[in-house]
Amino acid sequence: MITLHHCPQTRSMRTLWLLNELDVPFRLVVHPFDKALRRPEFLSVSPAGRVPALEIDGERMFETGAITEYLCERYSPDRLGRSTASPDRMAWLVWVHFAETVSQHVAALTQQHVALYEDHMRSPIVMKLEAARVKKCYDAIEARLSTPLENRDYLLTSGFSAADISVGQAVYMARHFATLDGHVETAKWFDRISARTAFKASLPENGGGLYDKDFYPAWEG
Incomplete structure (x- = not known):
């Protein structure tokens, strides 16, 4: 199961949109954009206290560019992503x-x-x-x-x-x-x-x- 940690109208919206396009099952955890992101339990997921943070297969990811590349390579390499063989x-x-x-x-x-x-x-x-x-x-x-x-x-x-x-x-x-x-x-x-x-x-x-x-x-x- 994929878990996305999200604050509305932040960069994590990018990952939420991507997950919706991928049409894969995921759980959404919405956080307030405040000091809650500095709590130890959230910092264990995202060390800088930022969103998005992604939990997947027991691993944790942060940084939208990395998350985008990983999700596309895994779930949609030639539709939403572009494989290394693609001219694009x-x-x-x-x-x-x-x-x-x-x-x-x-x-x-x-x-x-x-x-x-x-x-x-x-x-x-x-x-x-x-x-x-x-x-x-x-x-x-x-x-x-x-x-x-x-x-x-x-x-x-x-x-x-x-x-x-x-x-x-x-x-x-x-x-x-x-x-x-x-x-x-x-x-x-x-x-x-x-x-x-x-x-x-x-x-x-x-x-x-x-x-x-x-x-x-x-x-x-």
Whole structure:
């Protein structure tokens, strides 16, 4: 049995979406995003006190990129993953891990807008800089989805994969801080993948999660 330790609207949503796409049985343990993640019993699963954490066959995993690679290699090497024989293997690896490039900027913005709850704690410079960096990430996705000959439906020429899940979840989070205005193909791609049943099943229930707004402007002070 697979057990996923999850906090809504965090990187673990990426693993939850992937597990739903894989259609394998798993148990979901939902944690509050607070000091509970620092308890010894959770640190025994994830030493840095972060999600996702995965328990599988008596072993424990953390880090979303590693979890994505392992689950795809084990359960879906040629549908959601790309085996070493696939021409898209290199691109698959690049885009699966590019999700963390987006997520590091989202994490900084989440800290500024959500975790630091008083204006004097926040930095307008950091907020504006990180939002601009998110848009640079959108530029990279837009370039990937746009070619001189045709526009791709997904990040890989060979079709939908865990690369779309990884980057798509990061973009879902990033849209709380930077809109997709001006990124036409990226917006179409995001609409396409977020219409999937497995994506919808990974969303927080009853509006729960980190964010109490759909969008946070770069600076409101």
